[in-house]
Structures are given as structure tokens and as C-alpha cells.
């Protein structure tokens with residue numbers, strides 16, 4: 261996950277960046293930060309562990325003065341969860357602190373590139389991949405005399421993996437994206453509508469366009485896969501280059517990670533989820549409808565999938581589980597004990613809602629099975645007569661190497677148990693997943709543009725030593 265933001269030449273840029281980051285806080289809750297360019301041309305960064313409201317408070321926003329800023333909310337995938345690895349990274353060149361970078365994604369060839377740079381004498385402050393991208397660009401600029409945009413283009417061709425990136429360099433802002441467009445990335449504008457590419461002034465960037473409404477900006481378009489955009493005062497936004505490869509947009513962003521009010525990869529997130537629900541309902545023709553049937557989401561990430569299911573099935577939609585919003589994502593927590601505790605604290609059943617009812621309990625995914633095992637028990641204890649679990653994604657069988665911190669193959673429940681065993685483990689009466697083939701119908705004419713590797717092991721960039729398409733079962737524990 262992770263979320264990025266950028267604002268070019270607008271009063272109170274760091275405050276605007278903080279507002280965008282607040283709207284995309286769901287993409288990263290461990291640390292966050294912002295960097296802004298002050299009147300003397302120095303780029304100053306501030307980052308810390310915790311949420312946007314705590315780390316980027318008004319005092320920090322006042323200190324990060326200037327009209328151009330970038331920011332980041334982080335779930336770690338490269339480098340541990342500490343302040344040093346938090347983003348953005350300020351990078352000093354001979355002229356001083358004139359560069360800062362923030363990126364969403366993950367690189368397959370981080371280790372190889374880092375070793376190469378270290379051999380050339382480059383010193384790293386963190387173990388984070390965004391710092392590597394920045395230092396590579398700086399090296400090609402300083403050592404090889406490339407312009408910043410030439411350096412970005414070279415780096416764009418050398419990195420393998422996912423990166424949606426904002427880079428401040430002196431009085432300019434650059435936005436660039438990996439050629440496959442794994443992670444979402446949009447451009448918007450604050451100010452009156454015009455034709456074509458807008459003036460650079462007032463241009464804003466975010467991982468998801470749900471970050472624009474909060475600052476009164478309108479969505480213009482995506483940063484295209486493989487594109488480099490340059491923003492310079494007094495000039496329109498320039499698309500410096502555009503070298504796309506076959507798109508590999510992360511389908512899990514549509515299913516789970518992104519906010520329903522965002523449009524990403526040209527698809528409305530909530531409408532896609534409703535279509536997934538309808539697709540699941542169509543497969544459930546033999547599950548009899550009736551007054552005692554209620555369709556229940558595991559809130560909030562499954563709300564629209566359940567809504568789509570209930571509508572298609574013409575069944576009642578019910579919010580029978582309440583969620584405590586102060587407990588964050590649980591599957592990403594580091595230990596099983598903390599994941600168990602998180603799920604316990606997070607949900608509570610509505611009183612007098614379940615007795616005697618047949619429940620279709622919908623979740624977006626099963627990773628280890630922690631959430632649903634607890635929830636099925638909770639719903640059963642609350643009086644449900646039957647519980648039919650439906651999952652709005654195919655079985656998760658592989659790790660993600662492109663910016664989502666999914667566990668190893670051995671930890672994934674779909675690799676450890678058969679369908680019947682998982683159903684028994686959850687304590688459900690029946691269990692069904694979406695299937696990989698369903699993506700054809702859900703993304704008409706665009707199936708090939710999406711990465712589905714964690715569901716089908718079709719990795720475009722597998723890490724070294726990893727056999728792509730290997731579907732061999734892992735050893736049962």
C-alpha cells in the first residue's frame with residue numbers, strides 16, 4: 261500500500277499535502293511525512309511514526325512553509341517500520357538539500373541496485389526503496405551529467421517493480437510511474453478549468469482521487485504508466501516522456517485497498533465491488549432466498565461487495581456487525597497474537613439481529629483466515645442459524661512483490677488447507693470464493709491489463725530464484 265501526495269505552487273502547500281494524506285490514510289498508518297521548499301530554496305522534511313493528524317500537525321505545517329510540497333503515508337514493505345525508513349527522503353546534493361522523494365510500490369531488484377550503488381561509494385541513510393530511487397537519480401545527474409528528467413528516464417528503465425513517485429528538485433516537481441502502472445496515481449488541479457494540460461501552478465497529485473475533494477481540487481487524469489511529468493513555474497505541465505509497457509494494474513486495489521469513492525485505473529472502485537458482489541450472487545442460484553436470509557458485509561471494506569450481492573439476489577442487506585474505527589487493518593499486524601486481539605477489538609454483533617437467521621457473510625479476502633474464523637464464531641454465538649461465507653476475491657495463494665505486504669506462501673491459509681478444511685476451520689456452513697476466470701467478465705476487455713499474481717502466480721517480475729507460474733502446493737503444516 262502506501263500513499264503519496266504532491267502540491268505544486270499553491271499557498272499552504274504542506275497543509276494541502278497533509279489534507280490529501282489524511283484522505284488516503286487507509287493506505288498507510290505506520291508513519292508519514294512531508295517535505296516542502298522554503299523561501300531560501302532549501303527542502304525541509306518532517307516525518308514521524310503515527311497518523312497524519314499527529315505527525316503533520318499545525319505547528320509542523322507552519323514550519324514546512326513554501327508553496328510546493330510532497331508527502332507520504334507508509335505501510336512498510338522495504339525497510340523496517342521506523343522513522344529512518346519513513347518517507348519522504350530529503351537528499352542532499354553538493355548545492356545543499358534540493359531534492360526530496362516519496363514513492364508507493366516495491367522493487368524486485370532493490371538489493372542488486374543498492375549493492376551496485378554502494379560499490380560506487382553512495383551512502384544510504386535508510387533501507388527504504390524510495391531513497392534508492394532518489395540516490396540513483398542524483399548519481400546519474402551529478403556523475404553522468406544527465407538532466408534530472410534524463411536521469412529519471414534512465415532510472416525508470418532500470419527499476420523492476422512498482423513505483424508511483426513524486427520528486428521535488430529545486431523549484432520543480434516531477435511525477436513519474438513505473439511502465440506497468442501497478443499502483444494508482446492521479447493528477448488534479450486547484451483552480452479554474454482550462455483546456456489541455458493545466459498550468460503547473462495549482463497542480464496536485466495523489467495516490468487516489470478521494471484525496472482531492474477535501475482540498476477542493478478536481479481530478480484531471482492518471483499519471484500514465486511509464487510517464488514522466490515536469491512541473492515548472494510559469495509553464496504548463498509537461499509530459500516529458502511516456503514509455504509504457506503492458507499494464508499490470510493491481511486488481512487487489514479495486515477489491516480491497518483503495519477507497520470506494522476513488523476512480524483508479526479507469527474503473528470506479530465502488531462499482532467494481534458491486535459487480536463482484538453481483539457475480540458472486542449469480543453463482544449462488546441454489547442458495548434459497550427468503551425472509552430469513554440476510555446479506556452481511558464484514559465492514560467496511562466489503563460493504564459494496566455485499567451491497568452488490570444483496571441487490572442481485574434481491575435479498576435483505578444488513579449491517580449486523582459493528583466496527584470500531586479506531587482499530588486499523590489487522591492482517592498486516594506483525595504477530596498472530598496482535599492480529600487475534602485486533603479482530604476481537606474491532607467487531608461486535610448487533611443485539612437481537614441474528615437469532616434464527618440465515619446469514620451470507622461477505623468479506624473481500626481471506627489471507628490467513630484470522631478475521632473470518634473469529635467473525636463466524638461471533639455471528640453463530642449471536643444466534644445465526646446458518647452462515648454462508650462468500651469471498652470477493654479468488655484464493656490468495658502467492659506473495660505480492662509489488663508493494664503489498666502479504667505473508668509468505670506457507671502462511672496463506674489457501675495453501676495449507678483444502679476448501680472443505682478451510683470451511684470447517686472457519687466454522688461456516690458453506691464457503692465460496694470469486695474465481696480468477698471471473699475477472700474476464702468483471703473487467704470486460706481489460707483483463708490483460710491487470711496483475712492478479714497473488715491469485716494465479718502469474719508474476720511479471722518474480723524475484724530472483726523464484727519460479728514464475730509455480731503452482732506447486734506448499735508443505736502442509
Ligand SMILES: O=P(O)(O)OC[C@H]1O[C@H](OP(=O)(O)OP(=O)(O)O)[C@H](O)[C@@H]1O
Pocket residue numbers: 516558559560561588589590591592623624625626627628629630631632
Ligand atoms: O484472513 P485474514 O488474515 O484475517 O485477512 C483478511 C482480512 O484482512 C483484511 O481486513 P483487515 O482487518 O486487515 O482490514 P480492513 O479493516 O481494511 O478490512 C481483509 O479485509 C480481510 O478482512
Ligand SMILES: NC(=O)CC[C@H](N)C(=O)O
Pocket residue numbers: 261262263334335336337338339345347363364365366367388389390663664665
Ligand atoms: N507499500 C508501499 O508502497 C511501501 C513503499 C515502500 N516500499 C516503503 O516500504 O516505504
Ligand code: SF4
Pocket residue numbers: 442509510511512513659660661662663664711712713714715
Ligand atoms: S500480486 Fe496481488 S496484490 Fe500484488 S500487485 Fe499483483 S494483484 Fe496486486
Ligand SMILES: [Mg+2]
Pocket residue numbers: 558559561623631
Ligand atoms: Mg477486512
